[in-house]
Amino acid sequence: MTKKRNELSSEKIITRRVIWLVLIIVMFFSISLLIGIGHEILEQESRKANNMLTLIERTEIDSPHDWRILRQNNLLNVKTNFVYIYDKTAHGGQKHFYSPQTKSLMNHKLIQVKPFDNIYYSPKFGFLYYVSGSSKGINYHIWRSVKDEISLMNRIIQVSILMLIIFVLISLVYIKITALQLSSPLNQLSNNVEHLIENNKLKTNLKVPQNASVEVEKLTLKFNELLKQLNNQNQREKDFISNATHELKTPIATIKSNVQLIKRRGQQHPEIIAKSFNYIDSEVNLMQDLVDQLLMISRESHLKVSKEMIDLTALVQEIISNTQPMVSQQIRSDIAPDQTIIGDKVMINLIITNILNNAVKYSDASSSIHISLVPFGNKVRLNIADKGIGITPEEKKHIFERFYRSPNVRGNVQGNGLGLSLVSQLSNLNNIQIDIQDNQPHGTIFSLIFERKGF
Numbered sequence: 001m002t003k004k005r006n007e008l009s010s011e012k013i014i015t016r017r018v019i020w021l022v023l024i025i026v027m028f029f030s031i032s033l034l035i036g037i038g039h040e041i042l043e044q045e046s047r048k049a050n051n052m053l054t055l056i057e058r059t060e061i062d063s064p065h066d067w068r069i070l071r072q073n074n075l076l077n078v079k080t081n082f083v084y085i086y087d088k089t090a091h092g093g094q095k096h097f098y099s100p101q102t103k104s105l106m107n108h109k110l111i112q113v114k115p116f117d118n119i120y121y122s123p124k125f126g127f128l129y130y131v132s133g134s135s136k137g138i139n140y141h142i143w144r145s146v147k148d149e150i151s152l153m154n155r156i157i158q159v160s161i162l163m164l165i166i167f168v169l170i171s172l173v174y175i176k177i178t179a180l181q182l183s184s185p186l187n188q189l190s191n192n193v194e195h196l197i198e199n200n201k202l203k204t205n206l207k208v209p210q211n212a213s214v215e216v217e218k219l220t221l222k223f224n225e226l227l228k229q230l231n232n233q234n235q236r237e238k239d240f241i242s243n244a245t246h247e248l249k250t251p252i253a254t255i256k257s258n259v260q261l262i263k264r265r266g267q268q269h270p271e272i273i274a275k276s277f278n279y280i281d282s283e284v285n286l287m288q289d290l291v292d293q294l295l296m297i298s299r300e301s302h303l304k305v306s307k308e309m310i311d312l313t314a315l316v317q318e319i320i321s322n323t324q325p326m327v328s329q330q331i332r333s334d335i336a337p338d339q340t341i342i343g344d345k346v347m348i349n350l351i352i353t354n355i356l357n358n359a360v361k362y363s364d365a366s367s368s369i370h371i372s373l374v375p376f377g378n379k380v381r382l383n384i385a386d387k388g389i390g391i392t393p394e395e396k397k398h399i400f401e402r403f404y405r406s407p408n409v410r411g412n413v414q415g416n417g418l419g420l421s422l423v424s425q426l427s428n429l430n431n432i433q434i435d436i437q438d439n440q441p442h443g444t445i446f447s448l449i450f451e452r453k454g455f
């Protein structure tokens with residue numbers, strides 16, 4: 001059952017549901033029509049029967065003579081009306097008066113049709129409408145045959161069924177055509193997607209199908225956007241692997257060359273062993289740093305941000321104290337006291353440290369670096385200003401891309417182009433805004449803008 005249902009196309013689903021809707025609507029109106037006509041027939045029969053009863057009561061039939069006059073004047077339609085009169089007083093010497101076939105009717109068992117009080121059924125005479133009354137000791141009983149009315153109802157039912165069949169057939173054809181028109185663009189879109197997959201043309205945009213609805217057109221455009229994102233993601237992954245491989249090749253080649261140097265000349269020149277080991281140790285540290293950054297970048301979507309209260313003033317002062325002994329530049333600071341924020345302390349420490357290390361890396365050893373922590377409104381700004389080589393407007397567009405390095409520093413300054421990419425990603429996770437400005441007359445100011453806690 002599940003397999004069969006899964007194979008239903010949109011066209012079949014639409015056709016089935018609309019057909020059922022049409023059937024329900026037509027059946028509802030047909031039943032309503034029959035009920036309305038049936039009710040009107042009963043009302044007419046009731047008026048006719050009561051009018052006849054009133055007429056006979058006014059005639060005061062209490063003798064055979066009165067009965068003959070009533071019959072001769074053709075006041076009774078003997079084919080459709082059955083009249084029985086019972087005169088208790090018997091003034092004319094006769095108590096019972098019967099119209100033709102009335103005795104035969106009364107000898108047959110009459111079955112009352114529920115829930116109607118005045119409708120009876122006889123296998124011989126069919127459906128009958130019954131009324132009774134009494135006047136001056138005379139009882140009157142009238143049965144009116146509703147055979148003609150039943151025949152009319154049967155014709156109405158037959159016509160309704162015929163119209164229902166015709167209407168359903170016409171609706172089926174119309175719905176089929178409409179469903180095909182609605183599903184055709186979707187089928188075209190599906191075939192286009194299948195063609196792209198089979199021919200490995202995922203970089204090609206899908207064309208909007210002909211006669212497509214607004215929804216199908218939007219779906220096609222959104223699918224093209226998805227394809228573009230997937231292609232960009234695929235290209236980024238290829239570039240990531242290529243760049244990571246390239247970055248790892250250099251230290252591996254250096255390590256390998258030094259190992260070979262030790263093998264060839266280590267015994268004759270022992271002094272080169274220590275020098276080579278220093279190179280190897282330096283390259284291993286670079287590789288370790290690169291691998292750590294690569295792992296953190298790859299885990300970005302799975303990183304959990306630990307929200308805690310952070311004394312930003314104390315954290316910045318701690319980073320400065322730990323960094324100053326290891327660098328030749330003088331780090332000057334202007335730190336506002338008691339500045340607290342909410343975030344992941346480890347990540348924020350890494351963000352500030354990476355930016356500070358960049359300022360050191362691209363600044364002259366005799367220059368200075370100025371760090372300031374300035375509150376404004378409900379925010380606090382951390383500025384790290386260097387007097388280094390600066391960043392051009394074109395470079396600013398790319399500095400947060402993975403493995404990007406300016407042509408001016410590639411090969412001259414050690415690095416792998418992952419530090420600022422990691423800074424950007426961690427800042428997004430902690431809702432930190434990054435701003436980059438030029439530091440006149442030369443250099444760069446990196447600003448981190450935090451939301452203050454307890455403002």
